[in-house]
Amino acid sequence: MLTTATLTAEDLTVVPTLHGLPDEVLHWLLAHGEPREAPVGNEIFRPGEPAEYMLILLRGAIQLWREQNGHREPILRLEAPMITGVLPYSRLRQVMALAVVTVDATLLLLHRDHFPELERVSPELVQRLVGLMSDRVREEARTQERDDKLRALGKLSAGLAHELNNPAAAISRSAAALAARNGAEPMLLQELLAAGVSAEQLPGIFMLASHSMLPGASLSALEKADCEEELEDWLMDQGLDDVHGLAVGLLSGGLDADVLAPVLKELPAAARPIALRWLEGQLTSRQLVHDIQEASRRISELVRNVKDYSHMDRAGGFVPTDIHGGLDSTLALLSYPLRQHRIHIVRDYAPGLLSIMGQPGALNQIWTNLLDNAIDALPAEGTITLRTRRSGEFAQVCIEDDGPGIPAEVLPHIFEPFFTTKPMGEGTGMGLDIARRIVLSHGGRINVSSRPGRTEFCIWLPMETE
Numbered sequence: 001m002l003t004t005a006t007l008t009a010e011d012l013t014v015v016p017t018l019h020g021l022p023d024e025v026l027h028w029l030l031a032h033g034e035p036r037e038a039p040v041g042n043e044i045f046r047p048g049e050p051a052e053y054m055l056i057l058l059r060g061a062i063q064l065w066r067e068q069n070g071h072r073e074p075i076l077r078l079e080a081p082m083i084t085g086v087l088p089y090s091r092l093r094q095v096m097a098l099a100v101v102t103v104d105a106t107l108l109l110l111h112r113d114h115f116p117e118l119e120r121v122s123p124e125l126v127q128r129l130v131g132l133m134s135d136r137v138r139e140e141a142r143t144q145e146r147d148d149k150l151r152a153l154g155k156l157s158a159g160l161a162h163e164l165n166n167p168a169a170a171i172s173r174s175a176a177a178l179a180a181r182n183g184a185e186p187m188l189l190q191e192l193l194a195a196g197v198s199a200e201q202l203p204g205i206f207m208l209a210s211h212s213m214l215p216g217a218s219l220s221a222l223e224k225a226d227c228e229e230e231l232e233d234w235l236m237d238q239g240l241d242d243v244h245g246l247a248v249g250l251l252s253g254g255l256d257a258d259v260l261a262p263v264l265k266e267l268p269a270a271a272r273p274i275a276l277r278w279l280e281g282q283l284t285s286r287q288l289v290h291d292i293q294e295a296s297r298r299i300s301e302l303v304r305n306v307k308d309y310s311h312m313d314r315a316g317g318f319v320p321t322d323i324h325g326g327l328d329s330t331l332a333l334l335s336y337p338l339r340q341h342r343i344h345i346v347r348d349y350a351p352g353l354l355s356i357m358g359q360p361g362a363l364n365q366i367w368t369n370l371l372d373n374a375i376d377a378l379p380a381e382g383t384i385t386l387r388t389r390r391s392g393e394f395a396q397v398c399i400e401d402d403g404p405g406i407p408a409e410v411l412p413h414i415f416e417p418f419f420t421t422k423p424m425g426e427g428t429g430m431g432l433d434i435a436r437r438i439v440l441s442h443g444g445r446i447n448v449s450s451r452p453g454r455t456e457f458c459i460w461l462p463m464e465t466e
Contacts, residue, residue: 002042005035005106011058012108015081017128018056025122029056032117034109044099044107045085051092053109054129055085060105065098072098080105087133088115088126160333164302167295174288174295181285188278195271204263205275208255209282224251231256238264238272246280253283306333321358323395323461324349327386330367337375338384346385354388354395356461362438363461367399369431370457374401377455394444394460406450414448 009026012018018026033056038044044055047067057080064075075097078084086092110118119126197205228247234257235243250260260279264272331338331345338345374384378401387398406414415436439446444461 002036002038002107005037007035007058007106007108011106012056014058015056015083017083017132018125021122021125025125028118028121029108029110032110032114034111036107036109038101038105038107040101040104042101042105044101045095046098047095049095051086051090051095052112053085054083054087054112056108056110057082057084058106058108060101061103062099062105063102065100066096067098077102079103083129083132084136085109086112087129088119089130090133160302160306160336164299167298167302170295171292174291178285178288178292181281181288188274188281191274192271192278195268195274197267197271197275201266204266205279208260208263208279227251227256234261235276238276239269240273240276246276249280249284250276252287253279255279255283302332318357318359320355321360321363323354323356323363323388323397326360326364327367327388327397330364330371331386334368334371334375341375341378342381343375343378344381344383346383348385348387350388350390354390356395356442356463358442358461359438362441366435366438366459369435370399373431374399374403374455377401377403379403390463391460393463395463396458396460398456398458400454400456402453403455405452405455406448411448411450415446 007030009023009030012026012029018029038060044062045051045053057078059080061080062078062084064078065072066075078099115126192202192205228244228251231247231251232243235246240246250256260276264275267275327347371384378384383402385398385400387396387400389396389398415432436446439459439461442461444459446457446459448455448457450456
């Protein structure tokens with residue numbers, strides 16, 4: 001419960017904004033303000049209440065909370081001495097946050113009805129308060145924009161870590177298996193020579209090892225199983241046991257009984273099992289090398305996508321920018337959540353190069369924000385369509401999803417700063433505001449239309465001129 005406090009003009013001078021003002025201005029504030037003592041736990045104002053008071057915090061501290069869906073999220077801690085609440089020329093009409101006293105506080109409350117008289121009494125103070133409001137708006141916008149970028153970065157980095165982990169693990173597994181096999185290969189060659197294989201017979205074996213046909217690639221599962229069974233029978237006839245793995249390895253390199261038999265029949269019987277094990281080792285080693293190359297290529301591709309997305313090797317100014325390349329690099333970095341939600345991507349791109357003069361990193365942030373919102377809005381197995389067109393002197397980019405749509409009462413507010421429909425902690429309400437400001441900075445415009453089953457954001461950006 002708030003109680004009346006006793007204040008003097010000297011008490012007000014601790015507030016930097018009020019420092020150096022004439023005594024008559026300070027006395028006017030005391031005469032028209034409401035001095036209050038607020039113990040810990042008191043709620044100074046609540047969301048939804050009319051925003052009516054400028055609050056001069058002389059002692060103590062207040063915590064601001066955002067309430068949403070029954071949850072509270074800390075926004076800002078206010079510590080004395082400072083001025084907050086409604087300020088002259090502020091358009092704030094409704095309280096947006098819960099304010100709770102965390103350290104016993106002394107306040108002076110000034111109702112906004114007194115602002116016109118305050119402007120006559122002290123234009124200097126009003127000017128200071130307007131400057132304070134401008135600083136506060138800029139700082140809050142910067143903070144929320146930073147938080148939004150960090151959230152987006154967190155999602156991208158989580159997906160990227162998952163994407164990198166798979167090929168990195170494949171390289172590690174394949175390298176370990178390759179190292180183990182390489183140690184056994186020289187021993188098998190020595191066994192071949194000891195079993196009576198001549199120097200003239202070795203080229204035939206080496207030729208099989210370099211065999212690159214893949215006849216099983218187009219076989220059905222049943223046909224492949226029949227081939228494996230047939231080769232297993234033939235391998236057992238050559239004196240080998242536990243032949244299933246050996247048959248699979250040989251067939252993966254295109255070596256079936258018809259290919260193997262002409263060469264192996266020239267070898268001593270004792271050497272044939274050794275030659276087959278050596279051949280299977282060579283083919284498997286070649287496959288392991290191929291797997292390492294493919295995994296390395298995937299990692300290089302991911303790194304290239306990150307560089308393309310962030311444009312870390314370019315200056316931050318306006319440069320010729322490929323719209324399609326930016327969309328594709330953004331999709332590549334969002335591939336994990338897209339797969340996770342089983343979302344189908346449709347690219348309906350204008351033919352040829354679609355280029356504008358723009359800031360590639362900033363434009364990619366637009367695509368990220370719009371695609372991220374679409375992913376969050378879609379049920380599993382939804383569809384996102386990316387459509388580009390040339391529209392007069394503008395490049396048009398539309399991102400459409402077949403989700404539930406945006407409620408009609410929400411649609412007019414979605415580009416407002418801090419407006420969000422996401423659960424607590426999952427959105428700052430700045431993503432679409434950031435996208436809108438980036439579009440405007442490029443001389444473009446952004447529009448949204450929505451109904452159940454179809455939500456579409458369309459952006460028009462001036463084309464690069466010759």
